[in-house]
Structures are given as C-alpha cells and as structure tokens.
Amino acid sequence: MIKSEKTSINKKEYKYQRKKESTNFGERNIRPRKRVLSDNYLYCDNCNKYNDGLCPRGCQTYEANHKANHAKYTVSSGLKIMKSTIPGAGLGVFTMKEFAKNTFFGPYTGERHRSAERANQSGYAWTIEDDAGSVYNYIDASDPDRSNWLRYVNCPLGQNDENLTAIQFNGEVYYRTLRDIKAGEELFVYYGDEYAKALGLDSFDHSIENQTIVQSFLTPHSIVSSKTEQKQQQTTSAKKQKTVKRDTIG
Structure with missing residues (x-):
C-alpha cells in the first residue's frame, strides 16, 4: 500500500508545512528576550569574558557574506543552498565543509522597519531590542533581492537538531555555531518560542542557557x-x- 504524502510525514512536519502557507507567521526573537547589557559586547563562553568584537584569543571566527544582488548568491564559502530536509520548508542551507564551534555568520540583512504587523506577515523578520528588551527595529529579509543567504536557514523541528543560535551585536543579527558542524549537515537556528508555537513545534528548553547568560550579564x-x-x-x-x-x- 502506497502512503499518501500527508501520512508519510509526522504532525510536526505537517504543521510546519501549513505554517509556510499562512499569512501570519510571527516575528523571530533572540534569546534571552530581556537584555541586561548593551549589545556592543560579545561574550566568549570559552574565556568567560566580554569583548568589543571577536575573542582576541581566537576562540571565535567569522565567515563573511559574499556580495551579490540576490540572497542565493551571497552564501559564504563552504555552504550550499538546496532543498531542506524538512518537508514543506522550501530551501535550506547545508555545509560543504566542517565549521568549528563559535563560528559567526552574517550579519542578517534585509529591510529595516518598525511595523510589528509587517514583521508578523513576513515570517523573515528578526527583532532588534534595546537594553531593556523593548523592540525598536525589525530586520526583514522577506525580499531576496534585499537580503542574504541567512534567510534560508530554517527553524529545526526539535532542539537536538539546533546547531546555530542568533546573536544581536551592534544592532545587527548574526548566527553563531553552537558546536562543531560536520560537512553535509543542514543548518538550523531557533526562531524563538512565539514563532515555534505558531509552527506547531514544542518550545525549546533553554532555561539553563538563559540563566547562565543573564547571570553573566548581571555580573559584567x-x-x-x-x-x-x-x-x-x-x-x-x-x-x-x-x-x-x-x-x-x-
């Protein structure tokens, strides 16, 4: 007996697929939601120190975007845009080589605006927050001609698949690798609890991570x-x- 397409995918995948057809996606939120320090600093989890850029001891590295007039062609070296492993998710980003933990990609580019309604309809808009955690800006990558390849990185179905995290630095959004990533893996970044709920996914448990980050923010x-x-x-x-x-x- 041949299974239909709907019965061959699990409930999470089906909800994800239906969400892609929705007209109200939701905005993407960076963890932790409440910022205690200015985003002028990056935290190095190896040295347990803040720096005004990448860790000077070489714990962190940066992969720059390529300049192009379409998001597909801005992809960094060693990455490729192909059909995602998540049914219904469209395109995804895959590694063609290994990337070490604490590798930064970005920044995430797109149109800047302050409309929450537009951000929710877009589905590609990251929030930019001030030190108190209030949203003052959105970076909306819905237009591929005005954005870059990071727009194609999907939200994972489960926390075990998450290998990137979104970081706000100097009013920009960057993606950082959470672990060493092997060649052939698809990149996934968590869009935030609100977006995950809209996708029909279970919220990821980042309570320990948030506690550690916030605690370190409170003792700078x-x-x-x-x-x-x-x-x-x-x-x-x-x-x-x-x-x-x-x-x-x-």
Missing part, C-alpha cells in the same frame, strides 16, 4: 577586567614608545 566583571587589561596594554605600549624615542634621541 569580565568587561571591567577586559577594559583594565586594554588600558594596561596601552600604557605599557606607550612607555615602550617613549623609551625607544629617548634611546633614539640619545
């Missing part, structure tokens, strides 16, 4: 220590320069 000693280290390095460098000048003059 690493930022202070990082700034202190930078000042010390600048002072030391200045002293060396003065010494060199004196030796040269003498």
Whole structure:
C-alpha cells in the first residue's frame, strides 16, 4: 500500500508545512528576550569574558557574506543552498565543509522597519531590542533581492537538531555555531518560542542557557577586567614608545 504524502510525514512536519502557507507567521526573537547589557559586547563562553568584537584569543571566527544582488548568491564559502530536509520548508542551507564551534555568520540583512504587523506577515523578520528588551527595529529579509543567504536557514523541528543560535551585536543579527558542524549537515537556528508555537513545534528548553547568560550579564566583571587589561596594554605600549624615542634621541 502506497502512503499518501500527508501520512508519510509526522504532525510536526505537517504543521510546519501549513505554517509556510499562512499569512501570519510571527516575528523571530533572540534569546534571552530581556537584555541586561548593551549589545556592543560579545561574550566568549570559552574565556568567560566580554569583548568589543571577536575573542582576541581566537576562540571565535567569522565567515563573511559574499556580495551579490540576490540572497542565493551571497552564501559564504563552504555552504550550499538546496532543498531542506524538512518537508514543506522550501530551501535550506547545508555545509560543504566542517565549521568549528563559535563560528559567526552574517550579519542578517534585509529591510529595516518598525511595523510589528509587517514583521508578523513576513515570517523573515528578526527583532532588534534595546537594553531593556523593548523592540525598536525589525530586520526583514522577506525580499531576496534585499537580503542574504541567512534567510534560508530554517527553524529545526526539535532542539537536538539546533546547531546555530542568533546573536544581536551592534544592532545587527548574526548566527553563531553552537558546536562543531560536520560537512553535509543542514543548518538550523531557533526562531524563538512565539514563532515555534505558531509552527506547531514544542518550545525549546533553554532555561539553563538563559540563566547562565543573564547571570553573566548581571555580573559584567569580565568587561571591567577586559577594559583594565586594554588600558594596561596601552600604557605599557606607550612607555615602550617613549623609551625607544629617548634611546633614539640619545
């Protein structure tokens, strides 16, 4: 007996497929929802320190987007856009090589606007929040001619499939690898609890992660220590320069 297409996929996949046909998708939200620190800093989970960019010790790496006039052609090296493994999800992004944990992709590009209604209808809009957690902007990638390849990264059906997380930095959205990713894997990023509910998926349990992040946000000693280290390095460098000048003059 030949199974029909509907009976060959599970309930989660079917709801995901129906959601793609919906006119009201919902907005994508970055974890944690309430920001305690400015997004001018990135947190390194290896060093347990904040930096004003990628970790200077090399714990984090960045893969830049390619410039092109269509989202499909902006894909970073080592990635390919193909049909997603999720039925009804359309296209997805797959790795052609290995990517290490803490690799950053992005930024996520698109039209900037402040309409919650448009964001919900789009389905491609990430929220940009201020330090208090209030939404002040949306990055909407619904138009492939005005966005990039990150728009094709799908939301996973289950938490075990999640291999990327969305990070807000300097008013932009980046995707960071949560673990080492092998060649041939499809990339998945969680869109947030509200979006998952609309897709008919169970909300992911990130309570431990949120607790750790928020706790580290509330005790930003690493930022202070990082700034202190930078000042010390600048002072030391200045002293060396003065010494060199004196030796040269003498």
